[in-house]
Amino acid sequence: MDLTRLLPAEHCLVNISPASREDAYKQLMRPLIDTGIINDADQFLANLEDREQQITTVVGSGVAIPHARTVSATRLGLSVGFLPEGETFKFSDEEGIEEVNLLFMIAIPSFAPASHLPLLQHIAKFIRYDKKVAKLMKSKTPAASAKYLHSFKTK
Numbered sequence: 001m002d003l004t005r006l007l008p009a010e011h012c013l014v015n016i017s018p019a020s021r022e023d024a025y026k027q028l029m030r031p032l033i034d035t036g037i038i039n040d041a042d043q044f045l046a047n048l049e050d051r052e053q054q055i056t057t058v059v060g061s062g063v064a065i066p067h068a069r070t071v072s073a074t075r076l077g078l079s080v081g082f083l084p085e086g087e088t089f090k091f092s093d094e095e096g097i098e099e100v101n102l103l104f105m106i107a108i109p110s111f112a113p114a115s116h117l118p119l120l121q122h123i124a125k126f127i128r129y130d131k132k133v134a135k136l137m138k139s140k141t142p143a144a145s146a147k148y149l150h151s152f153k154t155k
Contacts, residue, residue: 001118001119001121001122001154002150003078003122003149003150003152004150006076006077006078006119007078007079007080007146007149007150008035008146009141009142009143009145009146009147010031010034010035010142011031011032011035011077011078011079011080011142011146012079012080012081012139012142012143012145012146012149013027013028013031013079013080013081013082013142014081014082014139014140014141014142014145015082015083015084016028016081016082016083017083017084017087018083018089019089020089021049021052021090021091021092021093022045022049024066024081024089024091024103025045025048025049025066025105026041026045027081028066028079028080028081028103028105029041029044029045029079029105031079032044032077032079032105032107035077036074037073037074037075037077037107038070038072038073038074038077038107039072039073039074040070040071040072041072043070043071043072044068044070044072044073044107047068047069047070047072048066048067048068048105050068051066051067051068052066052092056091056092056094056097058091058092058097058098058100059124059127060098061127061130061133062088062098062099062100062101062102063100063102063103063104063127063133064091064092064100064102064103064104065103065104065105065106065120065123066103066104066105066106067105067106067107067108067116067120068106068107068108069108069109069110069113070107070108070109070110071109071110072107073107073108073109073110074109075109076106076107076108076109076112076115076116076119077106077107078104078105078106078107078119079104079105080102080103080104080105080145080149081102081103081105082101082102082103082136082137082145083101083102085137085138087101088100088101089101091103101137102127102133102136102137104123106119106120121154122152122154125154126149126152132152135148136148136149
């Protein structure tokens with residue numbers, strides 16, 4: 001999958017330090033709002049939280065993929081954020097769920113409810129490679145992290 005259009009450098013957040021899950025949502029939503037992909041931040045925030053309450057979006061290995069279908073998305077959108085090396089935070093309220101340090105946020109337009117499935121599959125393939133995730137997390141700039149994610153190709 002080609003992430004070039006979905007993930008411009010401005011959608012990559014390097015060394016975020018969220019104080020809470022809501023704070024992480026807000027930081028990751030900002031580029032989607034700024035580029036017009038999300039037109040109602042409060043609605044999308046509520047949709048994300050509703051989705052998280054159904055079942056956690058923490059997928060393991062320190063990764064969460066918060067995503068939600070929403071009427072506030074004008075098209076499929078993606079943002080990525082990661083914490084400084086060695087830092088994690090409690091993303092899930094569920095007991096026994098590990099803390100995270102890498103987040104992929106997906107905004108799914110309600111008019112295309114399955115549009116995110118190839119993207120989820122692509123992200124799942126990427127995060128299977130610990131060395132690739134580690135290299136991403138060493139990116140110093142948004143441009144470097146976007147370029148690295150763009151270079152990941154699946155068969």
